[in-house]
Every structure is written in structure tokens, then in C-alpha cells.
Amino acid sequence: MTIKANRKQNYGQYFTSSSITEFMVQLVIDEIKSKNRLKNLDFSEISTLEPAAGDGAFIDALLSNGFKNITAYEIDKDFHKILQNNYGNKVRIKNSNFLEASEEEKYDLIIGNPPYLGQNYASEIFQEYCHKYSICQEYFCGNMDLFYWFIHLGIRKLKPGGLLCFITTNYWIQKGDKTGVKKLKPHIVSECFLNMYVDLSNLKVFREAPGQHNCIFILQKKTEEEKIDRINKKIEIVQFKNVNSFKEYSNEFQYDLDGKISYISAITNNNLKINGNWNLLYPEDVEEIIKKIEKLCADNSGKVFYLKYFFQIRNGIISIKDDVFILKENDNLLIKKGEFSVKIGKKFFKLNDFEKKRLKKIYKSRCIRPYSFNGDDYLGWMIVFDKREFDSKPNEARKKYPILLKYLSQFEDELKKILIQCKESPNNWMFLRRGIKIHKLRDMKGLRYLEHFYENEKKIFFPYISKENIFGYTTAPFYATSDTYFLHNDGLPADFDFLIAYLNSKMMNFIFNAKGLKIKRSKSKIENCIPIPFPKTLKNRKQREIYEEITALSKKIVNRSHSLTEAKNRIDALMFDLFDIEVSIIDNLFSTYYNL
Numbered sequence: 001m002t003i004k005a006n007r008k009q010n011y012g013q014y015f016t017s018s019s020i021t022e023f024m025v026q027l028v029i030d031e032i033k034s035k036n037r038l039k040n041l042d043f044s045e046i047s048t049l050e051p052a053a054g055d056g057a058f059i060d061a062l063l064s065n066g067f068k069n070i071t072a073y074e075i076d077k078d079f080h081k082i083l084q085n086n087y088g089n090k091v092r093i094k095n096s097n098f099l100e101a102s103e104e105e106k107y108d109l110i111i112g113n114p115p116y117l118g119q120n121y122a123s124e125i126f127q128e129y130c131h132k133y134s135i136c137q138e139y140f141c142g143n144m145d146l147f148y149w150f151i152h153l154g155i156r157k158l159k160p161g162g163l164l165c166f167i168t169t170n171y172w173i174q175k176g177d178k179t180g181v182k183k184l185k186p187h188i189v190s191e192c193f194l195n196m197y198v199d200l201s202n203l204k205v206f207r208e209a210p211g212q213h214n215c216i217f218i219l220q221k222k223t224e225e226e227k228i229d230r231i232n233k234k235i236e237i238v239q240f241k242n243v244n245s246f247k248e249y250s251n252e253f254q255y256d257l258d259g260k261i262s263y264i265s266a267i268t269n270n271n272l273k274i275n276g277n278w279n280l281l282y283p284e285d286v287e288e289i290i291k292k293i294e295k296l297c298a299d300n301s302g303k304v305f306y307l308k309y310f311f312q313i314r315n316g317i318i319s320i321k322d323d324v325f326i327l328k329e330n331d332n333l334l335i336k337k338g339e340f341s342v343k344i345g346k347k348f349f350k351l352n353d354f355e356k357k358r359l360k361k362i363y364k365s366r367c368i369r370p371y372s373f374n375g376d377d378y379l380g381w382m383i384v385f386d387k388r389e390f391d392s393k394p395n396e397a398r399k400k401y402p403i404l405l406k407y408l409s410q411f412e413d414e415l416k417k418i419l420i421q422c423k424e425s426p427n428n429w430m431f432l433r434r435g436i437k438i439h440k441l442r443d444m445k446g447l448r449y450l451e452h453f454y455e456n457e458k459k460i461f462f463p464y465i466s467k468e469n470i471f472g473y474t475t476a477p478f479y480a481t482s483d484t485y486f487l488h489n490d491g492l493p494a495d496f497d498f499l500i501a502y503l504n505s506k507m508m509n510f511i512f513n514a515k516g517l518k519i520k521r522s523k524s525k526i527e528n529c530i531p532i533p534f535p536k537t538l539k540n541r542k543q544r545e546i547y548e549e550i551t552a553l554s555k556k557i558v559n560r561s562h563s564l565t566e567a568k569n570r571i572d573a574l575m576f577d578l579f580d581i582e583v584s585i586i587d588n589l590f591s592t593y594y595n596l
């Protein structure tokens with residue numbers, strides 16, 4: 001099997017603008033000049049490799065900056081021809097697959113933009129490469145990207161002290177061991193220092209790859225002594241404040257110094273996890289504040305309490321088929337003067353009082369507001385039966401809900417089919433699939449049914465996709481679909497009034513930014529990262545008084561006896577007092593790092 005056809009797809013052909021290649025070459029030159037062992041070499045002596053040369057964007061930048069000893073690989077014969085014509089007399093150009101290159105030939109510098117190609121989208125290519133090339137077999141991992149192999153082989157081909165500078169997508173930086181980086185991060189951490197990380201996520205770097213987020217990184221291969229001595233090194237970070245930082249002028253991006261910030265990350269090389277997220281955008285001055293916050297969330301032994309000590313986070317409700325289970329007003333549901341009628345066939349049938357109670361207003365996460373939710377913005381009325389009622393007294397239950405059962409039975413075959421396809425029992429066709437009961441709670445064995453929780457318990461919830469800290473709260477009935485996360489208090493007893501104020505505060509917004517917290521579908525790990533102050537961790541009377549004042553204000557917001565904005569501003573100020581942090585310091589950190 002060989003790769004032909006769509007080259008853009010199979011070869012990951014996206015091309016780097018000259019301002020980026022120039023920027024990267026300058027970064028590398030600065031590295032070489034400042035601290036690297038290469039600083040004693042003349043540029044012309046530095047052996048340099050471009051592993052995926054395309055039409056030579058990096059070769060241009062290297063040559064114009066005095067690099068002469070250059071080797072380039074390009075798999076595509078058309079590009080190879082162009083490279084040969086343009087640079088054939090100055091550069092060693094190989095028309096072959098870089099992944100078959102010998103590991104024996106080592107370089108001082110490797111620079112480029114390797115091809116990006118997700119394994120899930122091109123499994124045949126990955127199979128072919130694994131079969132042919134030992135490096136691919138050694139480092140293959142499900143969900144990986146083609147450029148990971150370029151990093152692996154790049155590391156092997158670096159001389160000790162040598163530098164590797166690539167521009168890639170940035171998703172791998174945040175990934176953990178259950179994803180494709182299982183072999184990549186351990187390899188990098190054991191063999192290299194991460195000297196620099198340039199976050200390009202605010203910039204559109206490749207016009208043909210919209211929505212893609214990129215980064216540039218510089219690795220330095222460790223010497224044997226550095227490995228043995230477990231030498232640590234700081235990581236330099238560069239960020240760009242806004243999309244205009246690389247301005248577009250007549251098809252070229254110009255690099256604008258005003259948009260650039262640099263700092264040292266609080267995460268050092270020895271902190272880099274071999275199997276987890278690298279939260280690199282974490283300035284040292286931000287870390288100082290986070291440490292102060294965490295101190296107030298620690299008991300006398302220094303143990304910091306996080307959200308996970310109190311709560312489990314679970315999604316809302318999933319039905320077998322929303323179109324069936326969610327009745328829509330003026331469509332298949334009529335509500336008049338408190339009477340409910342449901343459409344079966346072409347006719348409407350009135351529900352009895354038991355049945356009315358089985359219809360629950362169902363919400364999506366868009367209705368969530370700080371401290372509350374918009375009660376008018378419901379999706380429809382969801383049919384919520386309690387399976388236990390049908391299990392214990394099936395005949396009685398069936399008699400109790402005649403119309404709703406008649407309505408549902410129109411779809412019985414279809415619903416059973418869906419359950420069978422999902423490898424679930426077809427007998428459950430009348431019931432909701434998920435989010436109506438919960439397993440694995442800490443404070444009780446077995447299952448907990450959630451109807452009581454949704455009806456009238458204290459509930460904190462938040463949307464499943466959000467960069468901000470918006471947390472809703474209610475004790476009123478609130479049923480929501482699975483795009484809403486609920487906090488289930490199954491650990492330490494939670495002080496909901498304080499918590500809802502804390503979670504919606506400016507302080508929490510700072511914590512979200514500092515810890516890089518983003519709420520994403522099913523991947524939220526915020527429970528591990530949010531430190532929680534509670535009476536046990538407060539150290540003195542002043543703190544307890546402020547805590548009480550915040551709690552009292554929060555209650556007023558919840559009871560709507562106080563204007564939200566006014567009380568929220570007051571709570572924000574009190575929260576800074578509680579943690580003994582100057583507002584101006586937080587404002588400064590926001591404007592330096594986060595208002596990008």
C-alpha cells in the first residue's frame with residue numbers, strides 16, 4: 001500500500017509564512033547565543049536538519065541568517081524538484097521519508113513544521129509506517145499524530161546539547177496518558193529539556209487550517225551527566241496578546257512586538273508530568289497568588305481541600321430519544337388553565353393528576369445564570385417515570401399513568417431498537433437512560449435516585465462548555481439535559497451559600513485563568529483544581545467574619561432580596577479581603593496575562 005491521492009491530506013501539507021520561519025530561526029539563534037553549548041560554533045558549522053521541507057520556507061530563513069550546513073527531507077517529489085532547483089547547490093536535499101532516516105546521523109539543530117495528521121483520520125498510513133519503520137513501531141500509540149514521530153526521531157537524531165524547534169498544533173501539551181501522548185511525553189521528559197514554549201493560540205497562523213491552535217517549542221537534548229544529576233531548568237514562555245500580533249500584510253504575516261509577552265513559567269522541567277497536562281502558561285507571579293489562595297484552603301497540617309473532597313460532578317439527563325420524551329408546548333402538549341393534554345395520533349388526551357406530576361420542565365445549559373437559572377427558557381416537558389414504582393407494583397403503575405403510557409407505547413419498537421443498539425436492556429424503554437440515578441457515591445452504598453435532588457435539594461450546576469466561571473444555583477425543581485453538570489455533595493458537608501458566591505467570584509475567575517481551567521464536554525477536571533476555603537481552614541476571627549458576611553450576601557442574592565451586580569461587587573471585594581490579596585495585584589495580573 002502506498003500513499004498517493006490527496007497529498008494535502010496524506011502529507012499534512014500546510015506551509016509556514018516567512019515571518020514565522022524568521023521568528024523561529026531568530027528564537028533559535030537567541031538560544032544558541034545565550035546559553036547553549038552551540039554558542040562556540042560558527043553558524044556555518046552548525047549541522048542543521050529540516051525534516052519536512054515543503055517548498056523551503058525554513059531553508060530560506062536559515063540561509064539568510066548564515067546557516068550553511070543544512071540537510072532537508074521532503075517526501076513529495078514535486079516539492080523535491082522545487083527544492084532541488086532553488087537550493088540544490090547549497091543544501092543536501094533528500095527525496096525520502098524522514099521516518100526512514102538513520103538514527104546514526106546526528107545534528108546540532110532540527111527545525112521545521114512537521115506534517116500534522118491524526119491517527120484516527122489516516123489509520124492506513126499509520127499502519128503502513130509502523131510496518132516499515134522501526135521508530136514508528138516503537139512509538140506508535142492510538143490517537144497519536146504523525147508529527148509525534150517527527151519529534152521522537154528528531155530527539156534520537158539530536159546531538160547532546162542540540163536543539164529541536166518545531167511549530168505544531170498545541171493540543172498535545174494539555175493531553176494526558178489516556179490519549180496519544182502516552183509515549184511522547186515520557187520520551188521528551190527523559191531525553192530533553194523544554195527550553196521555550198511559544199503559545200500561538202490567539203493567532204491564526206495557517207490560513208488554510210482555520211480553528212487550529214498552534215505552538216512553537218524548543219527542546220534541548222540532555223547530556224548523560226544532566227540526566228544522571230537530574231538537572232532542572234526553567235521554561236521560558238512567549239504569548240501573543242491578540243490576533244493582530246502577527247499582522248497580515250499583502251499575503252505575509254508581520255510580527256508585532258507590542259503584542260508579545262514573555263515570562264518564566266512556574267512549571268519547571270522537573271515538574272513536567274510524563275502522563276498529564278502541562279499547564280505551562282503559569283507565570284511565577286501568578287503561582288505566588290495561587291499558593292496564597294491555597295494556604296487559606298488548607299488545614300493545620302497543610303492539606304489543601306479541593307472541590308473533589310466535597311462533590312462529584314455528573315452530567316444531567318439523557319433520554320433514549322428527546323423527540324419522544326420531551327413534550328413540546330403547542331406541538332404535542334397543550335396546557336390550558338392548569339390542564340395538560342398530550343397528542344396521541346391526531347387527538348389530544350387529558351392527563352390525570354398523577355401523570356401531570358410525571359412531566360418535568362427540562363432545561364439546557366444556556367439557561368444557567370450566576371446564582372440562578374432562567375426559569376422561562378425551558379426546552380419542553382420531560383416524561384420522568386420512576387422505574388422503582390414499575391418494578392414494585394407493575395399493574396398499579398400502569399393503571400396510574402394511562403395516557404402517558406399510551407403516548408409512549410406509540411414509540412415502543414423504536415425505543416427498544418435504540419436500546420438494543422446501545423447494548424442496553426430493551427425492557428427499560430419507558431425510562432430515562434442517564435442522569436436519573438447515580439452510582440459510586442462516597443457517602444452511601446449502591447445507587448441514589450436523583451428525582452428528589454432535582455426537585456427540591458440544593459443544587460449547584462454549570463454549563464458543559466465554558467471558559468468562564470458561571471455557576472447556577474437553586475432549591476427549586478430543576479431538571480437539565482446532559483449539557484449541564486451538577487455538583488453532587490457526597491463528600492465533606494458543603495456550605496452551599498458560601499460556595500455559590502465563591503464559585504461565581506472574580507477570585508474564581510482568576511483561578512480559572514491561572515490554572516487554565518476550561519469546562520469542556522465530559523472532560524472537566526475542575527474538581528481537582530479548585531481549592532475550597534471552609535470553616536475548618538479559616539485561621540482567625542477576621543476571616544470567619546468575612547466568611548459570614550459573604551454567606552449572608554450570597555443568601556440575599558439567592559433570595560433575590562439584593563441586586564445581583566451590587567452584591568456581587570461587594571462579594572468580590574470581600575473575597576479579596578478573605579484571602580488577604582490586593583485587588584490591584586489581581587487586576588495587574590489580569591491585564592498582563594489574561595485580558596488577551
Ligand SMILES: C[S@@+](CC[C@H](N)C(=O)[O-])C[C@H]1O[C@@H](n2cnc3c(N)ncnc32)[C@H](O)[C@@H]1O
Nearest residue numbers: 011014015016052053054057075097098113115
Ligand atoms: C506542514 S508541511 C511544512 C512544509 C514546510 N516545512 C513549511 O513549513 O512551509 C509538511 C511537509 O512535510 C512533507 N512530508 C510529509 N510527510 C513526510 C515524511 N514522512 N517525510 C518527509 N516529508 C514529509 C509534506 O509533503 C509537506 O511538504
